[in-house]
Amino acid sequence: MRIIFYITILTSVLFVSCKQAEEVKEVSVIPQPTSLNYSNGEFEFSKETQLITDHTEDFENEIAFFQTVAKASVGSSLSATEGQSKIYLIKSDEITVPESYSIQINSNEIKLIAGDQKGIFYAIETLRQIISTSAITKSTEETILLPQLRIQDQPKYSWRGMHLDVSRHFFSIDFLKKYVDVLAYYKINKLHLHLTDDQGWRLEIKKYPLLTEQGAWRTFNAQDSVCMKMAKEDPLYAIDTTHIIQKNGKTLYGGFYTQDQMKAFVKYASKRHVEIIPEIDMPGHMMAAINIYPNLSATGKSSWGKLFSTPLSPVKEEVYTFIENILDEVIQVFSSDYVHIGADEVEKSSWMESAQCQAFMKKNGFTTDKQLQGYFVNRVADYLKSKNKKVIVWDDALEDDIDSTLNVMYWRNWIGGVPEKVAANGNQMIMVPGDPLYFSRMSTPLYNIYNMNLLGDKYPADKMNLIKGIQACVWSERVGSYKVVEALVFPKLLALSERAWSSDQVLDWEDFKVKVKNHIPILDNMNVNYHYKPTKELTPIMEVDTLNNRIGLSFISELSNPTIYYTTDGTVPTNESKLYKGKFYIEGNAKICAAVFTNNQPEQPYLEKELDYHLAIGKAVSYNTPWNKAYPAADTGSLTDGYRGGKSYGDGKWQGFTTDLDVVIDLGEVKPINSVTANFMQITGPGVYMPESFEVSISTDGKTYMSIGKDINDVSKDEKELTFKKFTCKADAVEARFLRVVAKNKQQAFIFTDEIVVN
Template structure:
């Protein structure tokens, strides 16, 4: 749907079209229960609209009429016709946002117990109509499949985020964003309104925030975009957000309070709650530039890592914060106010007399407690106004209020999720991988299959999982076209993961339904990016009963033709045709590829698979892993799950010291061989160890070295490099195997499995 306020809806003038008489069912997200029947309901402007809503669905009736007017060329009739659509209020449908739909040859019944539910029923009905009617065409008659649906969301918070601070987005774009979120049953829009790079919301008490801090000369992020634009015009800064001032080009923009109120009202009509974020005490450079007294140093600047924050020892800071938040809360009726509290540079606090005096007065031991003091004080103010507070997970330090809603994003940092759970905070899951939408080529599979809880998450804390959200950070997203390309169609995978119950999730079915949705997005003018990679994904299932490993190959393509080998040779059409999970006993090098017209397509998958004698055996760590990369904790090296091409994929265990572990094989036995894989990627500081030393023992106390392997990969060799350290254990009789990997640079080293046979 185009952005058209209800009071301005007019007849869409277009050319009539004749959609296929064979309607399809390609709804996203997949309904909880769906029964498709043979035949079709024939919708036309003669169809009678009956409203039995007891006064609950006024806006939704208007929305239905406007939607059908754009598709039929006129509204539905109020007089008796050949068939009917009826909107029914039913108090029996008590679950929020739920609805029922039944379509017979002569009647469409949409039933719900609240306005949200009937709205989602209408959006489902809309998706049952031909995609080409979303454009400027209309039809005199529309066939709609006969079916029955009973549907409700599985997750209450289904969110999308947009950072409008780093780069700015127009009101027209935000309205269309709201429309698209609503179409796919998302119900939260998190707007990141302020950051170091720009202040985007008018605050009347502090006019300089938008008069001056909404604009900037080109920064380093703009420079990156300008360089990328030489190859891809979507990285161009949009001219509508540029201005000339005193002979200098500036980038920026802001939303007036009147504009934002209208957007909020529009979003409410689509049952989307807009959550504002005013990031504090860090990420406040835009404010500090014009009000420098807010910083402990009296000026904007950078600390060791992040920008200089607000000064929590200065009472005028709280006057400023409360003045801003009073206006924010007046604009946004949302239950929630997001205050960020992430990535706070605390070095200036350590040097500030005001902060040190406050810490002494309050009995605080360190600046982490000072951050908690700031967060709790601002939280108390917001809650006094009847609102709830959201923070990023960085804010969870000792003493932080357990009622705060926490956006858990640092899934790359070990223990964060469990620490938040231990504090008792409700969590909205926004994990950086895969829920930060930032790459054009990011895959949908991990979004669709996202799991909330890690291996050791406490069972009695699972109730704290409150929502699921993806984020769009715009440091290098300067245009609406590029934002579209990054968000879509990944949003649809998120939509189905968040709405549909797990028992109806079907990856292959989703990929097929997606094809119809892409046609709909085309008609809606969405500049999505769907350059589907031919890369295969591998999933391993360890079968300890039959002592084998099941191998599953997945792709973003619909029903690809895949051939594979298990002996390390290149696959051809004479190789094994992949028809589903296959099994490997012992060790194998699986190679596989998608084939088109008899030719293998790059990239060719190569994956080691090993069912070895150490699988399931106990591993004792003489040195600990780095908590940011725990993989599967103490069982990682003997779980049979080899890592992929990313050190953060949950299979590679990371160390910043030497690796020193001992594997208990359970009994004395003859040991023949050892191997372990390591990776190098010097950009983020990951290196292959200098050497690997393997020693064996019968009693676990007296060890004899039997294998020493040296690294031959240069430390300055760039790119992603994998190396196997492998050799003979000389048929030695032993029970214990000690493995030491020497970390010569004291950087990161990663390995995934200790293969012992």
Template sequence: MALASCSSPESIEFSIVPYPSQIETGSGQFHLSSNTQLLVQNQEEFSEEIAFFQSMMQQALGQKLSDGTGKNILEIRKSENSDTPESYHLSISADKILLEAGDAQGIFYGMITLRQLLPASFESGQISEGITFPELEINDQPQYDWRAMHLDVSRHFFSMDYLRRYVDLLSLYKLNKLHLHLTDDQGWRIEIKKYPELTEQGAWRTFNEQDSICIEKSKEDPRFALESKHIEMRDGTPYYGGYYTQDELREFVKYAQTKHVEIIPEIDMPGHMMAAIAIFPELACNGEAAWGDLFSTPLCPVNEEVYTFVENVLTEVMDIFPSKYIHIGADEVEKKTWEESTAAQKFMKENGMNNVNELQSYFVNRVSAFLQKNGKEVVVWDDAMAGGIDPNLKVMYWRNWVAEVPDKAAQNGNEVILTPGDPFYFSSPNSKLFDIYNKPLLGSKFPKELSDKIKGMQACLWTETIPSEALADAMLFPNVLALAERAWSVEEAQDWDSFKTRLNGQLLRLDQLGVKYEYNPSTKLIPFMNVDTEAKQIGITLESEISKPTIYYTTDGSQPTTASNLYKGEFFVNGSANIAAAVFQDGKITEPVLHKQVDYHKAIGKSVEYLKPWNKSYPAGDAGSMTDGYRGEESYNDGKWQGFTNDFAVTVDMGEKTTLNSISASFMQAAGPGVFMPEYVEVAISDDGENFESILKIDNDIPITEKTKVVKDFKGSLEGKEARYVKVVAPNVQRGFIFVDELVIN
């Protein structure tokens, strides 16, 4: 068979998501029909997978394939040369399909690839007499072991039917884990036979604040309505809730295993435990279930009854879930009651603990030791690291505003699961398909020698304001597909333009499956810069969520028209330019129009002395950030904005005495998260780097009451003065964060 090598997915006409590691295509075809012979080696070892495949054939062709002689052959066999349990080899020629793998997982994923090559109409039961497959050869295996989605069933409850459907959809895109968030302040969803009150009382609530928000939103969008099947009337009062029995969960786990999806339970502790503490108040140090300054009252880590309760609960959890992983949360712990507890303070003093973070570590380590003794591996959110952490624990990195977490965890020996809230919290309206597929998840300084500590990726669906299956679908899809490709495909096989094209075929499939996805690709342009210090220019690349957009741009800030520059790929700017660009559809400009200031200025590449340090959580490009030519976008955690919690004070060494005409420095304000403008920006110059003359002061005119995000350029004239050193000082009077993206000196 004559095959053409495909190093990039751009030329592929059919839709496979996630994209295979290696694929070669030919010009021939294989015709699948009821006359195709199914030849299976290792029938017993792959019995569940063969049953799954034959059900696909029944649905596609109206009957299963026969093991008798046929016109052509579809062979499934065990390989002795597989790289990992999930790897597979798929070869399609004119007269034979060969699927081989060393493990049932690999066989299953090869079948999933064949399923995606079936017409989308097959998913809704449309039978074909014959189906044509393209000639190709695939060698495929995942980049990461941990490829997961999460579902919060505590804040709002989801039926077992929905969970099974969720597993079906995850397996369709080769995701292999479902992290089930079973308990939280708002509801206890798992039957514990030792403590029946946890579900008799803890699984039900009168409408809370989150329910009220949903009810109000449902007036405009019915998907926000609470589902009636989870509401029951008690003495005229509606109660919301539900729970899963242990038998239901065991059956669900077995079902998921047939789709090679591992169900990982989470019992969140010591915080997020109000549903249990409300029933057993003695579990809290202060004997009550209440809200502290930020979060709910936690379990009391110095009370032996707490560990009896926790171990009894986890013993039943381990009996239900065969997964080798148990998630114990350890996030967002309100430690005020520990600080106020005489018993807790006495315990800390006796055990040489300096602060309540170490007390939290004591709790986490003790519970982890119990689970580890029972053969389980423990997963925690990254908050658990505050007081020190056992290197055997898996850390879920979710607080992407604390950029040093992956480095610290990996250096400590912990494996890290990348779960950054931006962009992997799909419940957030800020989670965009482009960012899910493209956004860097690790800082540029993450040590390459520790890359083996990155165990995988996971996205989360928190359901405070997601009460219905229809709304859950809309928040999950098609975002799940971008996550799946990023977690499975090697970096060389990841291609945003190709993904957008292949996504269209998958949307047809989701339509046939009845998935109520929401996909409204924006015409907003996303700019990328490439600073070329040798040619002294900056390259500009424009990306979009829509497939193959028509883009026109100008470099003088004027409104682009069809008579402007047609974007054909990266273009270059010498000196300064005000880029204005937009997508055009049917010859008409669409909103929004991109405006981007680009400057190849005199200070690019010049050394910068920091008189006050940057905050380690927002290093951007470290010491070179102020003069690297890269301008920040809309988010202060995009890796371009450098953050400070003290005053901003730096000195730029121009290398030699230089004529200075102008300066500009961009600052951001986002009052909600505590990001503010400096009081002013002052510029001073010097010939020797010691004696400075102040020549410019620019006052801030953005009030702290301004709630919308705003970027201000503090710019002014340097009057053609000559100097080698330029000092820039910006006082942080609000004592929150200030963010700077570039010092432009001309």
């Protein structure tokens, strides 16, 4: 962890490799440009370089920004009238894709060319990175040699977003400015601010001053005590004391943004081409307001339901007056075309207890509480659309029919079929899959972000035009200071940046790992409190080869060119074991154990993986009970496709059931059976348990079955840690074509398995 004092980024020294007497042949640009080609020779960038533009009025903001870059790089802004070498900012009608640009670096001139202001700005940011990752070959910090090159670049997605929850914990305007500076450096163009929630109201609303006078402050709550407890072991998690005040004899924690402060911040961000998206979460997550105005709820009280807080009433006219008055002020503060209204995690039980809600439902022919939510969302959205605003909601809003003009943020990637449902409804979608794009865990591997599967195979190809882009989120329940925000976000943001901007054709994991190392000094110079500790954990990538009856295995690492040894019998490898040189294949069964080696010693954690090319691979499976639609894995082929799951039931390999698992496998012909096994997992927090038992019955005709054994669970339901168990039923070369496998779900919760292995 790097703890570095904050100073303004644009005046930071951008030199990374000062006074290194070596020739630079390549630079590290993140996100990777569409094309980048080098040629021989260098450009000498110094305070004697001249800055020339043919569209001064169009690029006034960008010229001012470039001069700050020049001053930070060579100690002086550049002359517009004379110089030994030249940098041109050129507007070109030939570059028509928004935000696109080209860079040409020759021996005596640099040309930054774009069709719009955003393109020129991103060209400048790319040039900053070229400067920052180029070695300085002279004895002065006033001259930098840049390699001759050509760049053509354009974004993959128009929406490249980051998010910050300022409600659970509050963050200053100064930090928000710093956040924007670094986002812009990596071509992130949206900052989504979660301004209101149960724990705090952070934006001044002049018509309702109590929202910030009372709703922006609290005595310490459970989330604060969690941070305090964590801070005892790691001071990083300590709550920022600058947001603690004494008032009327009480210690209060919080804060809010005045409208003038936020307007100034929005203007600051716009100069860096970062659009600030406000979110006022409704009808749920509104306790900060309902505590002050309890009549806004259906029951006239502020309380907690079974899962979430009591929401706004969807049928009281005073609620819509309240919301519309707030939104009128919000859209005066934020220049964005978008307003986010949340619509997630709505606790609807209070609606069903309300006679007023029940009467409204009867009058309108509603039969479910989801229709009440749809009514609320559409009515608020219609109001915003009347103000020429575009509306964003979380994907929970799709529980009922919503207007197809709404933009949907897809976050619940553990729920099957959500993207397809969004597409079917015709909504544009911003991809925010919680795993891995909720940056709330330090341990989220960069590989998971860089290589995430965003949509799966079932998303309709003809609906790709509905995808606006991707975004990552920082929810701040356990984030007591800006230092924790930075540690959670960086360098993960670099992987997000490349996935959001760069074309699939130029994505390169091995190259990206090297670039991240080269950008760590840049984050240092930006005073970013990053958390960069590449894990020695290996990620297995399987390939089931049904043509040759074998399974291929590759290892992915966050380290660059690690030394890896492995065994196939499950023993811990030594430097006398097999050296990993790339994908290898297993026929039959193997227990893989692999490790990264340092100084000829294996490093924890070891990778342990069972591989089985077994009798049932590719065979038909019929389901007597269905899988849970939220966890289909690969549907009917999941249990016999040869692919084993990892440590997460949401990785697309584990198939989930909330009933008993009861399936029949057809081997296609009678074969001798020696054993049938299946792995299950338990992690009780989200309600995942072991089955009570695992039983296998066999048949030659598919009609008459005989049990070959039952394996009884011995893992306690009170075991809370992630646990795996292999259930086994053995036989002695008993002949069968059909196998019925039943796993009893005693807890009536989730059970998960990844493969039924038949040997």
